[in-house]
Amino acid sequence: MGHAITSAEDRGPRLPTDAQREALMVQAAKLFFRLDRSQTEIAADLGLTRWQVSRLLTEARSLGIVRIEISPRRQRLPDLEARLQSAFGLRDAIVVQSAETEAQGADAVARAAAEYLAALQPKPGLIGISWGRTMAAVARHLPQGWAPGVHVVQVNGAVSLRLGMPGTHAVAEAFARAAPGTATMLPAPAILGSATSRAVLEQDRVVADVLRLAESAPVLVFSLGAAGADSVHVTSGYLGADEMAALQTLGAVGDLMGRFIDAGGRIADPALDDRTLGLGLGALPGRERSIGVVAGAAKHAVALAALRANYVNVLITDEVTALFALESCDD
Numbered sequence: 001m002g003h004a005i006t007s008a009e010d011r012g013p014r015l016p017t018d019a020q021r022e023a024l025m026v027q028a029a030k031l032f033f034r035l036d037r038s039q040t041e042i043a044a045d046l047g048l049t050r051w052q053v054s055r056l057l058t059e060a061r062s063l064g065i066v067r068i069e070i071s072p073r074r075q076r077l078p079d080l081e082a083r084l085q086s087a088f089g090l091r092d093a094i095v096v097q098s099a100e101t102e103a104q105g106a107d108a109v110a111r112a113a114a115e116y117l118a119a120l121q122p123k124p125g126l127i128g129i130s131w132g133r134t135m136a137a138v139a140r141h142l143p144q145g146w147a148p149g150v151h152v153v154q155v156n157g158a159v160s161l162r163l164g165m166p167g168t169h170a171v172a173e174a175f176a177r178a179a180p181g182t183a184t185m186l187p188a189p190a191i192l193g194s195a196t197s198r199a200v201l202e203q204d205r206v207v208a209d210v211l212r213l214a215e216s217a218p219v220l221v222f223s224l225g226a227a228g229a230d231s232v233h234v235t236s237g238y239l240g241a242d243e244m245a246a247l248q249t250l251g252a253v254g255d256l257m258g259r260f261i262d263a264g265g266r267i268a269d270p271a272l273d274d275r276t277l278g279l280g281l282g283a284l285p286g287r288e289r290s291i292g293v294v295a296g297a298a299k300h301a302v303a304l305a306a307l308r309a310n311y312v313n314v315l316i317t318d319e320v321t322a323l324f325a326l327e328s329c330d331d
Contacts, residue, residue, distance in 0.1 A: 013121050015052055020143075023119040025060040026076055027092070028053050033066065034082040045091075047121035075108060080322050084315060087329050088307045091289065092116075094316040102296050105318045109295035110137035113316045116291075117221065118146035127219045128155040128279070130257045131171045132232045134223035134293055139174035150181035155214040155222070156257045156278025157190040186210045188277050190258050191238045195274035202277070214279050220287055224294040224302045227252040227260060227268075247272070254302025256281070256292065256311060263301060265309025284311045291316065300324045 015021055027046060031037040032053075039057075043050045060066040075097040084093040096112050099105035117127075117138075127150055129135060154172040176183035188207055192198040201207055225231055227248050233239045233255070239247075252260040252268035258276050260268045267273045267281070284290045292312035294303045297320065304325050306312050315322075 013047060013123075015048075015056070016119070019115060020119040021056075021059075022063075022065070023115050024048075024121070025056045025063070025065055026078060027119070028056045029060045029066045030078045030082055032057060034078060035085065076112070077319055077322075080319065080326075083326055084322055087326055088315075089310075089313075090307075090315060091313040093314070093322070095322045096318055098319045105320075106134065106295040107137060109293060109316060109318050110134060111141045113138045113221070113291070113293045114141035114143070114146075116314075116316060118143050120147075120219075120289075123147045124150055124219045126151045126153065126213070126217045127175070127221065128153050128214045128217035129172055129175055129220070130154075130156055130222035130278075131158040132223050132225060134225075134295070135171045135221070136174070138221070138223075138293060139171050139178065142175065142178040144178055145180070147179045147181060150176070150179045151213075152176040152179070152181060152183045153210065153213045153217060154184065154186040155217070155220060156276075157186055157188040184210055184213055186214075186278065189238070190233065190236075190277060191272070192275045192277060195271075198275050198277055207277075211279070215283060218288040219291065220279075220284065220289070221291045221293065222257050224254055224256050224292050224299055224306055226254045226296070226298040226302060228298065230298070231255070233258065243272075253305055254299060256284075256302070256306055261302065261305050261309070263305050265305045265311065281309075281311060287313065289314050293317075294321060296321070304328050 024046065028042055031042045039050050039053045043053045077095045077097060080095045081093040084090060094112050094116050096108045099108055124147060129152060152172050152175045172183040172185055188201055192201065229241060229244065231244060234241065234244050247260055247269055250268045251262035253263050257278055259273060259281050262268045290312050291314040292306055293316045295318045300321055303317060303321050307325055
């Protein structure tokens with residue numbers, strides 16, 4: 001009776017054949033040539049076999065992605081990525097070249113985040129996401145079929161108080177639709193009127209179940225927002241201009257998952273934080289992948305604060321933000 005013969009590639013996940021494959025080539029090349037990781041270590045980090053890593057490195061050289069320096073054909077800056085990883089102990093960093101306008105830069109970062117998520121190996125079974133304009137942009141760039149069967153869970157409250165506000169609960173749905181997979185929403189406001197209201201709502205079975213699911217997600221993806229009049233929490237009606245000004249007086253530099261922090265990564269206003277519904281910042285350190293997506297000069301301070309506090313172990317950002325973080329890391 002005959003026996004099936006399996007190749008080394010068959011024993012690992014099938015390598016993609018499009019832009020996701022090039023993203024894997026760049027990741028493997030950066031880890032091997034810039035961060036001195038062994039092919040065995042790279043295979044474990046990327047969820048591949050050692051044979052597949054060797055094949056990716058060979059293809060990267062044959063395509064000209066790896067020469068004397070790593071030169072992806074897209075807008076990636078691997079040398080700067082490696083410096084960020086070394087300086088802040090990150091699992092990974094994705095840095096894209098500066099664009100002519102801030103809007104173009106933000107869109108390029110969102111596209112890079114979508115490509116990074118689509119290239120993850122092994123594909124995540126459960127992923128937690130926040131909401132907002134940046135996350136909505138990431139969702140728009142996700143390729144169809146990026147993670148078949150994935151379960152997407154919303155990690156913080158998002159019911160908008162104003163009509164016509166894009167990028168709220170629809171983000172989780174858009175992530176799941178492109179996968180294709182399923183989505184679990186958190187059907188509650190981002191900020192409640194009192195700490196008591198928040199505590200009561202968290203005891204509701206539906207809300208508690210969603211939060212437990214979010215807590216168990218090995219991969220979290222969230223944007224970093226600046227403190228100021230343009231904050232999505234102001235434009236969506238959760239905070240007034242005077243409340244935002246008060247937050248800035250207290251030292252707030254921005255937020256992640258709706259939690260406003262100061263330059264040291266500490267909660268800027270504990271009273272406001274007690275009224276905020278969703279995962280707390282304590283859920284971020286030690287996560288398999290805690291992916292922060294940020295672009296633009298207004299968000300430099302919050303990006304640096306999140307890095308210093310170890311809230312992110314994967315940073316996806318633009319060239320200027322990366323340089324700011326590196327120049328400020330020893331301040």
